[in-house]
Amino acid sequence: xxxxxxxxxxxxxxxxxxxxxxxxxxxxxxxxxxxxxxxxxxxxxxxxxxxxxxxxxxxxxxxxxxxxxxxxxxxxxxxxxxxxxxxxxxxxxxxxxxxxxxxxxxxxxxxxxxxxxxxxx
Amino acid sequence: xxxxxxxxxxxxxxxxxxxxxxxxxxxxxxxxxxxxxxxxxxxxxxxxxxxxxxxxxxxxxxxxxxxxxxxxxxxxxxxxxxxxxxxxxxxxxxxxxx
Amino acid sequence: xxxxxxxxxxxxxxxxxxxxxxxxxxxxxxxxxxxxxxxxxxxxxxxxxxxxxxxxxxxxxxxxxxxxxxxxxxxxxxxxxxxxxxxxxxxxxxxxxxxxxxxxxxxxxxxxxxxxxxx
Numbered sequence: 001x002x003x004x005x006x007x008x009x010x011x012x013x014x015x016x017x018x019x020x021x022x023x024x025x026x027x028x029x030x031x032x033x034x035x036x037x038x039x040x041x042x043x044x045x046x047x048x049x050x051x052x053x054x055x056x057x058x059x060x061x062x063x064x065x066x067x068x069x070x071x072x073x074x075x076x077x078x079x080x081x082x083x084x085x086x087x088x089x090x091x092x093x094x095x096x097x098x099x100x101x102x103x104x105x106x107x108x109x110x111x112x113x114x115x116x117x118x119x120x121x
Numbered sequence: 122x123x124x125x126x127x128x129x130x131x132x133x134x135x136x137x138x139x140x141x142x143x144x145x146x147x148x149x150x151x152x153x154x155x156x157x158x159x160x161x162x163x164x165x166x167x168x169x170x171x172x173x174x175x176x177x178x179x180x181x182x183x184x185x186x187x188x189x190x191x192x193x194x195x196x197x198x199x200x201x202x203x204x205x206x207x208x209x210x211x212x213x214x215x216x217x218x219x
Numbered sequence: 220x221x222x223x224x225x226x227x228x229x230x231x232x233x234x235x236x237x238x239x240x241x242x243x244x245x246x247x248x249x250x251x252x253x254x255x256x257x258x259x260x261x262x263x264x265x266x267x268x269x270x271x272x273x274x275x276x277x278x279x280x281x282x283x284x285x286x287x288x289x290x291x292x293x294x295x296x297x298x299x300x301x302x303x304x305x306x307x308x309x310x311x312x313x314x315x316x317x318x319x320x321x322x323x324x325x326x327x328x329x330x331x332x333x334x335x336x337x338x
Contacts, residue, residue, distance in 0.1 A: 005327065005328055007324075007327060019260065020227075020260065023259065023260055023299075023300060026299060026320060027259075027320055027323060027324070030319070030320040030321055030323075030324055031324045031327075033321070034321070034324050034325075034328065036324070036327075036328065117327040117328075117333050119225070119327070119333070119335060120335065120337075121227060121259070121260065121335075121337065
């Protein structure tokens with residue numbers, strides 16, 4: 001692990017309206033197999049990806065949100081939500097389907113600066 | 122770190138979020154992001170205020186393509202694609218704020 | 220320096236593929252190596268050999284293929300994203316290859332810089 005790179009996936013887009021959130025998650029799951037230091041950041045509408053209770057039957061689309069719960073099984077446990085984005089959307093930590101670390105903007109910015117590879121989709 | 126912005130500041134919060142969140146470094150405006158660097162736009166003051174924290178660059182071919190090559194605001198450095206490459210090599214990481 | 224490039228949007232619809240190409244060309248001109256370009260999301264449409272732009276327009280697909288041939292750039296199309304969108308070996312343009320998402324992660328690990336172009 002000593003030569004592992006710090007990978008951060010920055011998610012700023014809501015689910016279902018576009019495919020970015022789903023396909024971003026697919027990359028995250030693959031990255032887990034490469035023994036890298038992976039973290040996920042949720043900013044802007046990206047925080048909606050983690051909302052509990054997604055019911056997609058009516059739009060005839062697969063509900064992929066349970067996959068966020070599976071991240072833990074892949075040893076991906078660093079999920080960061082930007083506080084300002086969360087509160088601007090009327091959400092609290094209790095609204096999310098997985099445990100997350102809530103960070104203020106400045107802390108989030110600092111964390112981004114520490115990464116080796118930043119991917120956003 | 123290099124932050125790459127490709128959205129107009131008048132239709133997207135991308136530039137706002139970057140300016141509010143990022144710890145500093147270089148910002149490069151490309152594609153529709155270049156509108157943020159034009160004199161007289163509603164985003165001018167916001168970008169000017171950020172100049173203490175960030176060094177702001179604009180991809181000139183994108184600004185020229187949009188007919189605004191002569192409206193570049195002071196304090197923003199103009200780069201070509203070669204300059205874009207240099208910005209990525211001079212920074213350890215780059216983030217495209219998509 | 221060794222570069223990896225990610226293209227997340229299709230050709231013509233969005234400027235991303237043009238920006239990525241011009242960036243790659245400039246990087247090579249400066250003596251850098253563009254090791255791999257990874258096409259993801261609608262970016263997989265950059266690899267369709269059925270693409271026929273008007274004669275007075277740039278041919279985005281062929282332009283990538285030519286760059287790859289001249290400078291040994293590995294053009295990789297994500298298999299999952301491609302199959303979803305109807306891109307397969309049958310209609311894959313010359314110079315591209317279809318492979319897994321691991322190729323993107325590998326580019327992140329092996330390249331000095333990874334630059335993403337998208338929406």
